[in-house]
Amino acid sequence: MLEEKRPLVGWSDVPSSPEVAEVIKKMKRSSLRWTWVFTLLFPVGFVIAGLVSDEVPLNEVVMIGGGLGLLMLVINLWRISGTKKPAWDGVVIKKLEKKRWKNDKDGTSQSYTEYIVVIRTEAGKKKRIVERQGDMYDYLDVGDRVRYHPALESYEKFDKSKDTYIYCNICRLRNSIRNDRCERCNHLLFK
Ligand SMILES: [Zn+2]
Structure with a gap:
């Protein structure tokens, strides 16, 4: 078996690697896409429901659907803006x-x-x-000293030397500390 090349004490260099930068870019693109889907889903869905049923006046349906769509937009943009914040360290x-x-x-x-x-x-x-x-x-x-990675909404531990496992910072799967890459998503583990 290969000897452990990466030290288990200290912050990982993996988060600043091109591979992880690419993952973050893809995640951002997909969350923006979903934001638009949900923003449009409510107004469109409510208008269709309003056209099909005669019980509720159409203008009310448009107002409610539009309001919910707008709410989805605000919530999602707020979440996305949170992922752009810099990493922070703490204890x-x-x-x-x-x-x-x-x-x-x-x-x-x-x-x-x-x-x-x-x-x-x-x-x-x-x-x-x-x-x-x-x-x-x-x-x-x-x-324990920890670092939060907002773009991935996940935590990294500074001293992993006593651990038998590590969580994948990208898909959250628990991996053996001996792994270099995640068993599920195959991305680099933060060590
Ligand atoms: Zn993973």
Whole structure:
């Protein structure tokens, strides 16, 4: 087997590689395409529904459909603008589990656990990772240095030397730390 060539302590050079730049470009293009699809879906869908049914006046249908389309546009553009922000570094300062309740359709409540990782950024801000599954909750420990990659909406750990696994920053699959490339998407792992 090949000896590990890339060091497991330190920030990865992979995020600035041409391969990852290409992936980010493709993701941006596809999220813009979906933004337009969803923005148009509501007005078009509502107008068709309005033409088919006589129950609701057409101008009301156009207003509601147009409003929802506009809302989709704003939400998506806001999300896309978030992915353009620069990466930030921080340290995990706290991990907590919270019991939450959700209401089912039949009126009963069900509990679930929310896994929260609190990070203090170098700029002194507090960021929280909130999960249902707890992948990052298990992966990160208090004291770990982490870097957030907004374009990929994923985290990288500074010191991976004690880990047996690593998450793919592109498709999120859990890989063995021995892998250089992800078993699912075949892109470079951030190490
Ligand atoms: Zn992957």
